[in-house]
Amino acid sequence: MKAKREALKSLFTAMKDGKVDEDIIELLLLINSIKGIYTTSSCSGRIDIIEEPALGAKPLSRWLVKVHRPIEFEEAKEALKDAKNGLIFLKSQPPIFHVVAEDIERAKKLHEIGLTSGFKYTTFKVISNRYLVEINATEYLTAPLGKDGKVLVSDDYLRFAIEVGNSMLKRSKGRLPRLGENFRKLREEVGEDGLFYELVRDFEIEKNWRIP
Amino acid sequence: MKAKREALKSLFTAMKDGKVDEDIIELLLLINSIKGIYTTSSCSGRIDIIEEPALGAKPLSRWLVKVHRPIEFEEAKEALKDAKNGLIFLKSQPPIFHVVAEDIERAKKLHEIGLTSGFKYTTFKVISNRYLVEINATEYLTAPLGKDGKVLVSDDYLRFAIEVGNSMLKRSKGRLPRLGENFRKLREEVGEDGLFYELVRDFEIEKNWRIP
Numbered sequence: 347m348k349a350k351r352e353a354l355k356s357l358f359t360a361m362k363d364g365k366v367d368e369d370i371i372e373l374l375l376l377i378n379s380i381k382g383i384y385t386t387s388s389c390s391g392r393i394d395i396i397e398e399p400a401l402g403a404k405p406l407s408r409w410l411v412k413v414h415r416p417i418e419f420e421e422a423k424e425a426l427k428d429a430k431n432g433l434i435f436l437k438s439q440p441p442i443f444h445v446v447a448e449d450i451e452r453a454k455k456l457h458e459i460g461l462t463s464g465f466k467y468t469t470f471k472v473i474s475n476r477y478l479v480e481i482n483a484t485e486y487l488t489a490p491l492g493k494d495g496k497v498l499v500s501d502d503y504l505r506f507a508i509e510v511g512n513s514m515l516k517r518s519k520g521r522l523p524r525l526g527e528n529f530r531k532l533r534e535e536v537g538e539d540g541l542f543y544e545l546v547r548d549f550e551i552e553k554n555w556r557i558p
Numbered sequence: 559m560k561a562k563r564e565a566l567k568s569l570f571t572a573m574k575d576g577k578v579d580e581d582i583i584e585l586l587l588l589i590n591s592i593k594g595i596y597t598t599s600s601c602s603g604r605i606d607i608i609e610e611p612a613l614g615a616k617p618l619s620r621w622l623v624k625v626h627r628p629i630e631f632e633e634a635k636e637a638l639k640d641a642k643n644g645l646i647f648l649k650s651q652p653p654i655f656h657v658v659a660e661d662i663e664r665a666k667k668l669h670e671i672g673l674t675s676g677f678k679y680t681t682f683k684v685i686s687n688r689y690l691v692e693i694n695a696t697e698y699l700t701a702p703l704g705k706d707g708k709v710l711v712s713d714d715y716l717r718f719a720i721e722v723g724n725s726m727l728k729r730s731k732g733r734l735p736r737l738g739e740n741f742r743k744l745r746e747e748v749g750e751d752g753l754f755y756e757l758v759r760d761f762e763i764e765k766n767w768r769i770p
Contacts, residue, residue: 433722450662454684469681469692472666480681489701490722498718499711506710510645510702 349446349476350384351541357385358549367414370441373522375551376529376558381539382448383456386478391441391519393417393511395425395491399432410434416512419505426497434492436504438511440465440483440518443525446476453477455532463525483521485514530558561658561688562596562753569597570761579626582653585734587763588741588770593751594660595668598690603653603731605629605723607637607703611644622646628724631717638709646704648716650723652677652695652730655737658688665689667744675737695733697726742770 357374360366366374367390378384394412411417411425426434443460447453453470460468460481467482489507492498499507546557569586572578578586579602590596606624623629623637638646655672659665665682672680672693679694701719704710711719758769 450684457683469683471669471681472662486698486700487702488699490699490719493718498715503710503715506705507702 350378350539351545353384353386353446354378354542354545355549358545358551361551361555362549369414369519370443370522371555372558373443373526373529375546375555376526376533377443377445379538379542379558380529380533381537382452384446386444386446388443389439389441390414390522391439391515393436393438393508393515395422396435396437397429397432398435406432408432416515417508419501419508422504422508423501426491429492429495429497431494433490434497436487436489436491436507436511438485438487438514440485440514441481441522443481445479445481447479448476450477452536453479455536456481459525459528459532463528464521465525481525483518485518487511487514562590562751563757565596565598565658566590566754566757567761570757570763573763573767574761581626581731582655582734583767584770585655585738585741587758587767588738588745589655589657591750591754591770592741592745593749594664596658598656598658600655601651601653602626602734603651603727605648605650605720605727607634608647608649609641609644610647618644620644628727629720631713631720634716634720635713638703641704641707641709643706645702646709648699648701648703648719648723650697650699650726652697652727653693653734655693657691657693659691660688662689664748665691667748668693671737671740671744675740676733677737693737695730697730699723699726 357378361371370388370390374385374388392412392414393416395410397408397410399406410428411421445456447456456479457468457470460479465481465483467484468480470477470479487510546552551557569590573583582600582602586597586600604624604626605628607622609620609622611618622640623633657668659668668691669680669682672691677693677695679696680692682689682691699722758764763769
């Protein structure tokens with residue numbers, strides 16, 4: 347799979363550049379070690395405060411703060427001082443994994459794994475001849491906080507919204523171990539990918555990370 | 559397609575019982591008139607205020623108000639008086655269509671239609687041997703308003719959040735005409751389904767609705 351080779355090179359380079367969320371690296375390595383599948387953009391879940399200049403103008407959005415763990419009230423309050431223009435949102439989103447499967451059988455297995463691991467919004471798309479499975483959950487928060495530099499909520503509300511967002515993040519991240527177990531079972535079933543181990547050696551991944 | 563026959567009977571019965579959002583009926587009829595596909599649960603987009611007794615306990619959720627058009631501040635304020643227990647959320651969601659395709663080719667076409675009509679979260683699942691395509695968009699709002707019967711936001715914030723939610727709903731519903739045009743093109747391409755017209759006659763659908 348030429349596409350997998352390119353995807354793995356990308357991933358390993360990004361890992362070495364510190365651009366991949368540490369708390370899903372082990373899971374990403376596990377998934378990529380499996381024959382016939384590989385990950386593309388994935389995220390370990392996050393809470394952020396973001397400004398959207400116009401509804402839907404996503405590319406022009408500006409992050410005020412973004413963390414991959416529960417956020418502190420003080421961080422959020424500090425970040426809001428930078429608000430300038432557009433709608434300000436507090437957003438919480440669960441871990442999301444994008445996994446490409448080379449055939450429909452594997453895609454169905456990935457879909458099954460997502461669902462049985464509690465990631466209820468697991469779906470897929472067909473792109474060219476590949477199946478892109480998105481392992482996604484339901485815990486999304488999108489709370490407007492203000493507009494054009496002006497915060498329209500009280501500190502109490504901010505604390506409350508952060509508490510809700512943090513709870514959602516903890517719930518969804520809490521499923522990662524189960525997802526890991528299910529991927530291990532899949533690996534036992536379909537086998538390992540020699541290409542993965544070859545690139546792990548080329549990129550000396552073992553120096554800094556455990557190979558699952 | 560036995561499954562399509564059952565689905566159409568369900569839809570037509572629900573339409574006659576007033577249980578289907580009027581503003582997507584024409585689109586639902588158009589989609590179902592196409593050979594090899596049929597709709598299951600679909601929604602024209604909505605804004606609601608909902609109580610969730612425990613995060614994630616969706617079946618126990620209780621709607622305080624639910625509308626398929628922009629909501630008024632007064633309606634929301636009134637509905638909040640009924641809040642009793644659990645987390646109170648203001649939610650806005652775009653139109654969502656669930657369309658079953660009998661083969662992968664049609665599923666891919668549906669996926670394409672969703673995306674080119676601006677429904678950027680269009681995805682699919684494989685259930686048994688059928689492809690369930692979900693035509694979905696990005697405009698979701700999930701704003702916590704309070705907890706256990708207590709509203710924790712000011713009237714100003716409520717007005718603001720409603721304004722954001724209503725804008726999102728208008729944006730996403732604004733794509734329905736384009737979606738309709740794309741489905742008409744699909745019908746010209748793959749053909750009409752005699753079964754649909756047979757059941758339209760059996761259920762006398764023309765008495766109350768225009769057959770597209």
